[in-house]
Amino acid sequence: MSAKLIVHHLFLILAPGIFLVSCSYQSPDITPNNVVPSPQQIAYQEMELIGFVHFTVNTFTDKEWGFGDESPAIFNPGSLDTRQWARVAKAAGLKELILTAKHHDGFCLWPSKYTEHSVKNSPWKNGHGDVVRDFVDACREYGLKVGLYLSPWDRNHADYGKPEYLTYYRNQLRELLTEYGEISEIWFDGANGGDGYYGGVNEERRIDRETYYNWPEVWQFVKKLQPNVLIFSDAGPDIRWIGNEHGFAGETNWSLIDASKVTVGAADTKYLNSGDPKGTSWIAGECDVSIRPGWFYHSDQDDKVKSPQELVDIYYKSVGRNGTFLLNIPPDKRGLFHENDVASLNEFQRIVHETFKKNLAIGKPVHANSLQTDQEKFAADNITDESLSSYWAAGEGIINASLEINLGSPAIFDRLMLQEPIRFGQRIREFSVKCWIDGAWQEITRGTTVGYKRLLRIDPIETNKVKLNILDADNTPAISNFGLFKASEGEKQ
Ligand code: FUL
Numbered sequence: 001m002s003a004k005l006i007v008h009h010l011f012l013i014l015a016p017g018i019f020l021v022s023c024s025y026q027s028p029d030i031t032p033n034n035v036v037p038s039p040q041q042i043a044y045q046e047m048e049l050i051g052f053v054h055f056t057v058n059t060f061t062d063k064e065w066g067f068g069d070e071s072p073a074i075f076n077p078g079s080l081d082t083r084q085w086a087r088v089a090k091a092a093g094l095k096e097l098i099l100t101a102k103h104h105d106g107f108c109l110w111p112s113k114y115t116e117h118s119v120k121n122s123p124w125k126n127g128h129g130d131v132v133r134d135f136v137d138a139c140r141e142y143g144l145k146v147g148l149y150l151s152p153w154d155r156n157h158a159d160y161g162k163p164e165y166l167t168y169y170r171n172q173l174r175e176l177l178t179e180y181g182e183i184s185e186i187w188f189d190g191a192n193g194g195d196g197y198y199g200g201v202n203e204e205r206r207i208d209r210e211t212y213y214n215w216p217e218v219w220q221f222v223k224k225l226q227p228n229v230l231i232f233s234d235a236g237p238d239i240r241w242i243g244n245e246h247g248f249a250g251e252t253n254w255s256l257i258d259a260s261k262v263t264v265g266a267a268d269t270k271y272l273n274s275g276d277p278k279g280t281s282w283i284a285g286e287c288d289v290s291i292r293p294g295w296f297y298h299s300d301q302d303d304k305v306k307s308p309q310e311l312v313d314i315y316y317k318s319v320g321r322n323g324t325f326l327l328n329i330p331p332d333k334r335g336l337f338h339e340n341d342v343a344s345l346n347e348f349q350r351i352v353h354e355t356f357k358k359n360l361a362i363g364k365p366v367h368a369n370s371l372q373t374d375q376e377k378f379a380a381d382n383i384t385d386e387s388l389s390s391y392w393a394a395g396e397g398i399i400n401a402s403l404e405i406n407l408g409s410p411a412i413f414d415r416l417m418l419q420e421p422i423r424f425g426q427r428i429r430e431f432s433v434k435c436w437i438d439g440a441w442q443e444i445t446r447g448t449t450v451g452y453k454r455l456l457r458i459d460p461i462e463t464n465k466v467k468l469n470i471l472d473a474d475n476t477p478a479i480s481n482f483g484l485f486k487a488s489e490g491e492k493q
Pocket of ligand 1: 064189190191288295
């Protein structure tokens, strides 16, 4: 065989392999930060909106914190309908609901076998009801994730403050985490210790917040029962409290903290509000707030329901600042979300939908002054392709970079959106946005952190070119989405 023929034969043998290798070759992503979110934490932030449902004996006694001496006989909602909760939540764009299975009064919304202080001794459904069961069934029917709140502080239990109570608490956790299917989030509240009924002794009990519950052990126990559950507390380990009950994340908000600096129930709220760029764990902030002044339903607050515009403002200060918006809607004595709450929630959803339905930057060409490589994978146009998974990244080691979005013809907008591909960590520390106005670049706004999502409200601008400047970052900056929107008229009413 001639040498030429051998080469030819060799080519025929190797070519399919070469072809296969080149087809399956995927250029590598940017190098991730040391601290990145888990897939569950990414999915959690993408939900954006979550509902809280505070419901218990307090609903019937008109209190915020039950003392623990309430008779189960008072729990008797005439038309409890968990499907109405789920239906309303779904229509409002909420992705998960969290129910107070037990609040500080110790009354259990499920027939726990470890206490008599529960629905099993209530007239509701002749003691055969289970609100937790009805709740999880309704959530699943409407495609909502399920979260549960089990108050560590229990003003009813005789053993609260003693080691015996910890066994009781874990037994209840086991019931909730093994008998109701998949639970996506479990909420550990920080309020702890004080006066209470405590089995009839009516006294004040204090616990050592640092040691009493042995949180690391409780969290391990929880993860053993439900490996995918996300645990909320002041200190995480998966989701942290944002440090206030107004639903406001800090203007600067890192999804990282150093959890060893945080004591559950005695946290530095400023620290929680802004997170920590040097944080050692990914623990994003959850922004909780009630649609009414109280967490529980009180008829004298029927006219104090937050307006749709107030809810929209909170949306910008929570979701728009890299947080999740956890909005409480307390069922009334009937066991239903009140008409006023539903009306406000629906209008809130309509406004948000209207504002963000049309991104004026979609499909527009983008030019970057720095690219990771010339590969399509990192192309500047990826920030206007509407996909969260594609992204632009600056060249390795480059921090200052700018992206110019060419809108073609002049457009008017007053809302901006930036998103980082957080699966590689949170990076951007500071950015500015300039617009081409009267033949020159003029700065129209500036911001600090971005994270999963950053929304900015500005006065309406008309321009055909927008420039995003990354001014400071912890690592090579990357952007997955950029958006320009015109606010719904409903935002202003
Ligand atoms: C607080 C509790 O004391 C309130 O009653 C409410 O449940 C809120 C969400 O958390 O710490």
